[in-house]
Amino acid sequence: RPVVLTRHGRGVAVLMSVENYERLQKIEERAALAAALREAERDIEGGRVVSHEEARARMEKRFRGVEG
Numbered sequence: 001r002p003v004v005l006t007r008h009g010r011g012v013a014v015l016m017s018v019e020n021y022e023r024l025q026k027i028e029e030r031a032a033l034a035a036a037l038r039e040a041e042r043d044i045e046g047g048r049v050v051s052h053e054e055a056r057a058r059m060e061k062r063f064r065g066v067e068g
Helices: 018-045 052-067
Strands: 003-007 010-015
Touching: none
Parallel strands: none
Antiparallel strands: 003 010
């Protein structure tokens, strides 16, 4: 069972089992993935897409900038 740690009467942290923490992390990851998929679907419906070749060119350009 989670335990709320307080400072001056206000919650500042929660102590919980590793199992519960990992379960919450998975839920959060799934929610983020679902949100990203919804955004991608809106982009496709709105015609905001690029070809594979264009996407690859953009990524290569970005990586060249990072590498030096």
